[in-house]
Amino acid sequence: MIPGKHPSHPTFKRSFLFAIQGFRTAVRQERNIKVMLVGGCLAITLGLAIGLDAVSWAIILLCCGVVISAELLNTSIEAVVDLVSPEFHPLAGKAKDISAAAVWVLCVLVAVVGIIVFANAIVR
Ligand SMILES: Nc1ncnc2c1ncn2[C@@H]1O[C@H](COP(=O)(O)OP(=O)(O)OP(=O)(O)O)[C@@H](O)[C@H]1O
Numbered sequence: 001m002i003p004g005k006h007p008s009h010p011t012f013k014r015s016f017l018f019a020i021q022g023f024r025t026a027v028r029q030e031r032n033i034k035v036m037l038v039g040g041c042l043a044i045t046l047g048l049a050i051g052l053d054a055v056s057w058a059i060i061l062l063c064c065g066v067v068i069s070a071e072l073l074n075t076s077i078e079a080v081v082d083l084v085s086p087e088f089h090p091l092a093g094k095a096k097d098i099s100a101a102a103v104w105v106l107c108v109l110v111a112v113v114g115i116i117v118f119a120n121a122i123v124r
Pocket residue numbers: 030032074078085086087088089090092093094096097100
């Protein structure tokens with residue numbers, strides 16, 4: 001909340017609705033979020049087909065949530081950078097590149113974790 005803009009903080013319900021609105025905006029406008037949601041759905045479908053155990057489900061769902069959450073944060077950082085620096089600036093580029101790198105690191109590790117979990121479930 002912008003300090004002094006409202007006499008009170010938004011209720012939990014309104015905060016939740018703002019978050020839903022942000023999620024819908026990101027899904028509508030960002031291709032990467034769509035790709036990650038499709039990847040998550042594929043992982044869940046594969047998990048149902050293989051019949052993962054409870055711990056494997058927890059790992060896969062956590063991985064999906066962490067990657068999608070990181071991409072949402074990356075998208076919000078990009079929006080703030082565009083707001084404060086619509087013109088070319090090396091720091092703006094640095095902020096966007098490092099933010100994208102954070103998502104990339106997570107994606108690589110989550111892919112490795114996914115392979116381990118599914119391979120383990122298949123050979124079980
Ligand atoms: N204002 C800027 N100043 C300098 N470099 C910039 C600026 N805006 C973007 N860049 C460079 O262009 C790259 C792509 O920026 P862009 O805003 O198009 O992100 P994007 O490719 O749409 O990211 P994503 O695919 O995650 O949505 C950045 O990573 C950065 O290297």
